[in-house]
Amino acid sequence: MAELIKVKALKKEYKMGKITVPALNGVDITINEGEFVAIMGPSGSGKSTLMHILGCLDTPTAGFYSLENEEVSNMKKSKLAAIRNKQIGFVFQTFNLLPHMNVQKNVELPLMYGGYSKRKRSRMAKKVLSEVGLSERLKHKPSELSGGQRQRVAIARAIVNDPAIILADEPTGNLDTNSGNDILGIFSELHAQGHTIIIVTHDSYVAKRADKVINIVDGLIQEIEETQKTDATAGN
């Protein structure tokens, strides 16, 4: 399997006046194409920070990061924007939908920045929304949806451009068990379709289904478990 993400000695520090808060203290990770990776760790351990860097939203203080064998620190800002647009889909704990836009428009947003025509956008957005079971809610505002539905809109937005990598930062953190399980089901489905999935979770059940579990404590990787595949369809 091809190496998709390679991170070496990754450091991230936040300067707060005179004190420096370390968030990542030298992280090494390799993630292959098509893997399902779970990131676990206590609050404040640097999971979100790592996700932001992997998602090209943030830049590390030091260290090496290559994406598809290309060094990210050498990339121009416009290239990074294009990567966020086409290669990476982000799903957050708090959904992060635009409240003034309806469901379909929210999902069309990456396509707009991707330069697709209006008709194409509409077609693609409707298609992914039907895949996450929201065909009936196209014109609803996010505030008119349940938490689970909102997260499904967010997933639809993340996958509408068919990105190679999906980054999900505690996607079930704000959901009850049932809707959380629905959402996790969608991620399994996406994984089965060949997407690389990196998910921050506290749920050991999710971790069990992952190809790889990365445990972070205080900005350092404690251990990486390569789990036995219990699911026959995963990891083809």
Add this chain to the structure above:
Amino acid sequence: MAISLKESIIVGFSDFWSRKVRSLVTIMGIVLGTMSIIVVLALMKGINAQTLAWMMERGGLSKISVYENWNYDNPLNLRDYFTWRELELIRSLVPEAKYFNPQEREWVKFAYEGKEYRSAVYGVLPDFKYIEEWDADQGRFISEFDVSQSNDVVVIGTEIKNELFGSKDPIGEFITVHIRRLQVIGVMKHRFMKNSGPVGNENGLAYMNRRAFVPLSTMIHKGTGEDNIGSFVVKAQDAESAPALREKLESIILNLRQGKPVFRVESAQEEAEQMAKNQRTFQVIFFVISIISLLVGGIVIANIMLATIQERTREIGIRITVGARRIDIFIQFLVQTIVVTIIGGILGIIVGLSLLDLVSKFIDIKLIAGPEMIIIALAVSAGIGLLSGLIPAVIASKMDPVKALRYE
């Protein structure tokens, strides 16, 4: 690639629309500013038209007047009037002048059947009626024959007629002016122009209706008995040739008076230009005030945009996450501000145009609208949008997406 301008405008409009009340409050300053620009520009245009109309009433822009220069103290005691012969010489030197009318004024008492009226009588030539574009509309005006014969005839203004004759037909009647009896041969057309100034008669031209006219020769030979004529008026072929003719006349007259400025030679064209210049000062002040009020409106908008961006921090983070480039965010907010100010500009234009008639009634000057005002108002409001949107847009585009996403 990425977001197009059209897309930004659509996003700008939908942002405007989804926050209707706030958007309307935001643009009030721009609405008022463009409204006042429209009113001021229409006022300027109205005043200009009125000035021109006034100049036209007084004989048009091709008129050149020569009269004593009151500012010159004349130490050599040069003659500060013209003789009949001098005027004949001057006339022969400017054959290109279309009309030529020397005139002398005298304050007199008109008497008719026990009634008296004090006013001015003017000795003139027949060209007077062409130069002033003012003729008798009852009876006739002074003819060449009247001049050559120094006839004892008079043409009176409507006010003299009303005072002395009331409703009686004055033509053919004799009135006494000092000790001479003059036969009324005509009544001048009544002159009227609405006076918009704060003082004076309601009729801005009332003074003209109080005048009477006699042949210049009659006045000189029989009236005052003195061969001195204080002023004369010339009409050029057209307004364009008036300044050149004015210069020529000036040098002729300077030659007649040892090069000293005993007389003033003034062309209506230049006078109009001078008036326009004087008015321009006020116009510039008005305009600057409107621009300042627009700038204040712009500052308000900039302020609200900054608050909006603060509020929409998360949205900016989300947009960057899904692939918006800095320039996309920049354009989005800049265009949005411009959309807001242009909507404000359009509303201001509509309100301003609909106010014109009302203002006209109020200040008694007809305000005149024109397409150039709409263009100016739109351009200015878009410019204000550009200026006030720039800083907020830069701030929005420089936002750190991670901080923006963590923003509560």
